[in-house]
Amino acid sequence: MKLSYSTIIFQCLLACASCALPTLYEYYTGDGISSGLSVDQPYFTLNGKNITIYGGAMHYFRVPPQHWRDRLRKLRAAGLNTVETILAWNIHEPRNGYFDFGSGGTDMEAFVDLEGFLTAALEEDLLVIVRPGPYTCGEWEWGGFPSWLLREDTLKVRTSEQTYMKYVERYFGNVLPILAKYQFTNGGPIIAVQVENEYGYNSDIDKVYLQSLVDLMKSNGIVELLFTSDGASSGTAGTLPGVLFQTVNFGSDAATSFHILEGLQPGKPVMAMEFYPGWFDHWSEGHHTLSDSDFRANYEDILGYPASVNLYMFHGGTNWGFFNGANIGPGDNSQFQPTTTSYDYNAPLTEAGDYTSKYDIIRELLVLYNPIETLVPDPPELVERQEYPTLSIDGYLSLENIVANSHEIILTTSTLSMEQLPINDDSGQSYGYIVYREGGLNISAYSNLTITGHIRDTVMILINGVLISSSLSSSDDFNNFGYWRLENSTITLTTEDLTDATLDIVIENFGRANFGNMYHQFKGLMEDNRVFLNDEELWFWVIYPLEFQSSWTKNLTDWNSVSSDLPKGPGLYKATLTVDDDHTDTFIDMSEWNRGVVIVNGFVLGRYAFIGPQQTLYLPGPFLQTGDNDIVIFEHFEPASEVKFSTDAIFSNP
Structure with a gap:
């Protein structure tokens, strides 16, 4: 086999790995620390x-903590010298004034050990670059903002508004002192801190806010x-010239972005903070991919410029639970686009930590282009995953059973969004999810139910516990009730007269927008979502919040036995996975189910939908325990x- 010149050089350079080389930290701190990262030249x-x-x-919160070391070592073994992470405010302060940095007892407790990640x-x-926000985007729920901010009527995020x-x-008073301890000049790994994120795209530029x-x-x-x-087209809109160093984000055509950046801050280094592989x-949608040839060409353009570069993402990980974000257009919810649970990103390291050919390209090019030689570890061996035995469903709870287990019941004479619940x-x-119930209804044949405005984000309608609205059959259904x-949705409830009937409206938060119209991210029934039975407005509601918090899900009891003919409509379905001490990673294949969420041992793993592109949910081995493991599925339509x-x-592909 004839080897290319670059491959021969690459192999020769790798052979030097046996030479005595300093570690990265030995190289930069061996004579003591007197200064940090400088851009004065x-x-x-x-x-x-x-x-x-x-x-x-x-992102530390997208990766099981037990796998942090493995992923970080793989990053270093590729020849990279810096890991970049954003912070997510909503997992560190999930309730107003209640903080969790690894011992707060929340469902995300294991993921929020920020000091543990920085130490690792x-x-x-x-080295580490951190992006604490407060807005960080990242295709994460509401760009990292906690939803309880929406309870403040005057508050406007990403501005100098006083309440915000x-x-x-x-x-910041809780999180920044943690980061300060781990700064490079204090002997830690942090070399740079980002202020806000892509603020040049914001609709209301507020320089007082940035300052x-x-x-x-x-x-x-x-x-x-x-x-x-920011993107190069933003110019200086999202920064403070002379105060903040500017970097640029792009996926291709590096030279154009770098030329613009050099014009904005002459005499400074150039860096792509987000280069998209x-x-x-x-x-x-279809699953997004970028060819190896395009990736190599774009990455080499940056390295050869020469410029600094951060791969966004190197390892995407997972949008656990309900934390996926969404894109949204201006104004109403009609252009809502929810992001999948998988954040694989077609990155050099897959969601489950596998190497890809892009990883090999990075490793090869960095040996050729990096003039500073330091000790780089060998890429860690992969741990094989396993396909656990197929499980039968052994328990079922209907929506009625589920709400009967609710420990929160709210009575109201007006529509309340999720965020407004006490x-x-x-x-x-x-x-x-949130259930709005009204009982004691007399419904004549062919009566219509109308919900005004745009739903936020999906709705299921049940009469006397029976699903009336249609199952999801294709992505075209997103245009229907x-x-x-759809604006001002209408559905026919019955073909016969009903007395003393119970109406359930089940609404799902499918992800708050992380980019676009950031300001109005309420979910459930809003003020503009009035509900009419024919011409009569319904106004007396019993509300059941379905949060699927671990403490609640683990204590569900009285599971019904199941037959071969499983009922349609929203319900919980349980299976039991028994494992030995070998808790290896796997994927749960949900391609035969319709749409919903999967919960493992009380932890919401994520969402599934047969329309794709994602058909499997990544289940890390550390999430399993020796013995019996509960796999609970909340299916909307057809189990x-x-x-x-x-x-x-x-x-x-859909």
Whole structure:
């Protein structure tokens, strides 16, 4: 086999790995630490030594903590010297004033050990770039904002509005001192901190807001380089020239973006803070991919410029639970596009941590282009996944059984959104589903139910516990009753007269927008969602929030036995997976189910929908326990009779 010249050079250079080389930290701190990352010249220096930043994004909250070390070592083994992560405010302050950084007892407790992640990065010989927001986008629910902010009538996110800034100040006062401890000049890994995120795209540019964030960061002990990132077309709209260092985001045509950036801040280094090696998926779209040839060409254009670069994403991970974000157009909810649970991103490292050919390309090119040689570990061996045995459904709870288990019941004479509910220490409901029930209705044959406005985001209608609205049959159904695109939705409830009937309206939060119209992200029935039975407005509601918190799901009892003919409509279906001590990773294959969420041992793994592109849900081995494991599925429409597993992710085109 004839080898290419670049491959021969690559192999020769790798052979030098046996030479005595310093670690990254030994190289940059061996003589002590006197300064951090500097941009006072046309290239970066760190502690007085030249550095080109070769970064890769990995979000700690999208990766099982037990796998952090594996993923970080793989990142370093690719030749990268920096890991970049955003922070998500909504998992660190899930309720107003209640913080969790790893011991708060929330369902995301294991994922929010920020100090543990930063320590792991340091010990894996990586520098760190952090992007604490407060808005961070990232295709994460509401761009990281906690939903309880919506309870404040005057609040406007991403501005200097007083109420919003009061909460930002409190959040920063809790999170920034943690980051300050781990700064490079304090002996930690953090070399740079981002201020806000892509603020140049915001519809209401507020420079006072940006300066306030800078002041808060400095007053909370942040001394490392402060920067912003935007598309090149934003110019200086999203930054403070002379105060904040600018970086740029793009997926191709590096030279054009870098030329613009050099014009905006001459004499400074250039860096792509987000270079896209792939892309994320919305439900009902095809799975996004970028060819190896295009990736190689684009990445090499950056390296050869030469410029610093951060791969967004290097390892995408997973939008656990209900934390997927969405895109949305201006105004109403009609252009809503929910993001999938998988955040695989067609990245160099897959959702489950496998190497891809893009990983090999990165490793090869960095050996050729990085002039500074430091010790790089060998890529860790992959741990094989397994296909667990197919499971039969052994328990069922109808919607009526589910609401009977509800520990929160709200009576109201007006429509209340999730966020307005007086629950969770007056923080409202953030995620999941909400049931609006009205009983004692006399419904004549061919009566119509109308919900005005656009649904936020999907709705199921039941009469006396029977599903009336249609099952999801294709993505075209998003244009019909039950979904967000249709304005003033109408459905016929019955073909015969009914007396003393019970109406249930089940509404799902399918993900708050992380980009676009950021301001009005209420879910459930809003003020503009009036409900009419024929011409009569319904107004007396019993509300049941269905949050599927672990403490609630684990305590569900009185499961009904199941027959071969499983009922249609919203319900919970349980199967039991028994495993030995070998808790290896797997995927749950949901391609035979219709739409809903999967819960493993009380933890909401994520959403599924047969329309794709995602057909499997990544189940990390650490989520399993020796012995019996509960697999609980909340299916909207049509359950399958079995739960199947796969060793690999499955994507399909709609």
